Every structure is written in structure tokens, then in C-alpha cells.
Amino acid sequence: GEDVEQSLFLSVREGDSSVINCTYTDSSSTYLYWYKQEPGAGLQLLTYIFSNMDMKQDQRLTVLLNKKDKHLSLRIADTQTGDSAIYFCAEKDYKLSFGAGTTVTVRA
Amino acid sequence: DSGVTQTPKHLITATGQRVTLRCSPRSGDLSVYWYQQSLDQGLQFLIQYYNGEERAKGNILERFSAQQFPDLHSELNLSSLELGDSALYFCASSTGGARGFTGDTQYFGPGTRLTVL
Numbered sequence: 001g002e003d004v005e006q007s008l009f010l011s012v013r014e015g016d017s018s019v020i021n022c023t024y025t026d027s028s029s030t031y032l033y034w035y036k037q038e039p040g041a042g043l044q045l046l047t048y049i050f051s052n053m054d055m056k057q058d059q060r061l062t063v064l065l066n067k068k069d070k071h072l073s074l075r076i077a078d079t080q081t082g083d084s085a086i087y088f089c090a091e092k093d094y095k096l097s098f099g100a101g102t103t104v105t106v107r108a
Numbered sequence: 109d110s111g112v113t114q115t116p117k118h119l120i121t122a123t124g125q126r127v128t129l130r131c132s133p134r135s136g137d138l139s140v141y142w143y144q145q146s147l148d149q150g151l152q153f154l155i156q157y158y159n160g161e162e163r164a165k166g167n168i169l170e171r172f173s174a175q176q177f178p179d180l181h182s183e184l185n186l187s188s189l190e191l192g193d194s195a196l197y198f199c200a201s202s203t204g205g206a207r208g209f210t211g212d213t214q215y216f217g218p219g220t221r222l223t224v225l
Binding site for chain 2: 033042045092098099100
């Protein structure tokens with residue numbers, strides 16, 4: 001079965017970088033995703049990475065994948081107050097298996 | 109806006125009742141997925157439909173059922189409701205979803221918040 005783990009909380013100062021870490025277990029996952037959920041809202045797709053890639057950059061977001069260690073991270077550069085949300089890592093075969101989510105709090 | 113719509117946004121009902129949640133996928137998407145988000149279980153996959161046919165089942169209770177209609181919208185039916193069924197129910201859609209194909213991205217609707225009293 002699949003098991004995706006994330007740290008539950010991260011507090012970061014505005015303007016600093018945030019790094020959210022995730023580990024997964026299913027080595028057959030072809031895609032790994034990051035979703036963002038703001039309070040009272042749905043899941044917004046942030047970015048994804050194909051399993052044969054090591055890194056993907058998309059504006060302020062950088063995804064790093066270490067396939068050997070089954071470790072995925074999301075770095076948010078120049079973190080803003082609008083980045084405060086819950087971030088979910090997910091691995092995918094035919095369905096998405098989500099981690100518990102990391103609550104990111106941005107302090108002024 | 110993901111293009112996936114869900115109605116209603118909120119639903120309050122009593123134990124033992126039955127409700128129907130509705131989802132319209134993005135234009136052109138053939139697959140619909142249902143997920144449940146609760147405080148104790150997190151985000152859990154319930155069921156997937158692809159072009160009208162059930163494609164995959166996850167942690168879906170026997171009291172729950174779903175279907176996808178010819179116009180590709182989907183309904184999730186929850187019956188004999190219990191307090192523990194209170195949760196946020198998400199629908200997602202993707203272009204593919206054929207068996208063995210994992211390359212398509214799922215886009216989520218805003219969810220239906222179900223409260224069972």
C-alpha cells in the first residue's frame with residue numbers, strides 16, 4: 001500500500017524560503033504532486049514532477065525529487081502571507097494518495 | 109478556478125438520512141474521482157469513474173455509491189448517514205483515467221461540506 005508522510009507544521013518569516021518535505025513509499029509512482037489548500041477552500045494544484053526528473057522549477061516554486069530515498073521537497077522562495085495554507089504532497093498511480101498535509105504559517 | 113464544479117457547497121442533515129452530492133468535471137475530462145477529507149482520516153480516495161464506468165474503488169463504504177452519467181457529471185450518494193460521515197467531499201476530474209494510464213493530472217472542485225447532526 002501507499003504511505004505518504006509529511007511534517008505537520010512549518011512556521012516561516014515573510015520573505016524567507018519555506019521548505020516542505022515529504023516521503024513516499026510506492027516506487028512505482030510515476031508522478032508526484034503538490035497541492036495547496038487555503039482555509040475553507042478546495043485543493044489547488046501547485047506543481048508536479050515526473051519520476052524521472054530530479055528537479056522542477058516554476059517561478060517561486062522548486063520541487064526536488066530524490067527517487068533513491070523516496071523523498072520529495074517543495075521550496076517556496078520569498079514566502080508571502082498569501083502562502084499561508086496547508087500543503088499536501090501526493091503520489092499517484094491511478095489515484096492520488098495524500099500525506100496528512102503541512103500547515104505553513106507565515107509570520108511578519 | 110479549476111473548472112470542476114460541485115453542488116451543494118454545504119449540506120446539513122441528520123443521522124440516518126440520505127444525500128446526493130453532484131460534480132461536473134472540466135470540459136473534455138472523462139474521469140471523475142471522489143475523495144473524502146476528514147480530520148481523523150485525512151484525504152482518502154473513494155472511487156473513480158471513467159466515461160461512465162466504474163474504474164477503481166478505494167476506501168468507500170458500502171453505504172456510499174456513485175455513478176457517472178452520459179453527460180459525464182457524477183453523483184455521490186451517501187445513505188444511512190452517521191456522525192462520522194461528516195467531512196469535506198471533493199470531486200476531481202482528469203482527461204484520461206483509462207486502466208494503466210497514470211499520466212494525467214487531477215483537478216479538484218471546491219468541495220461539499222457535509223455535516224451530519
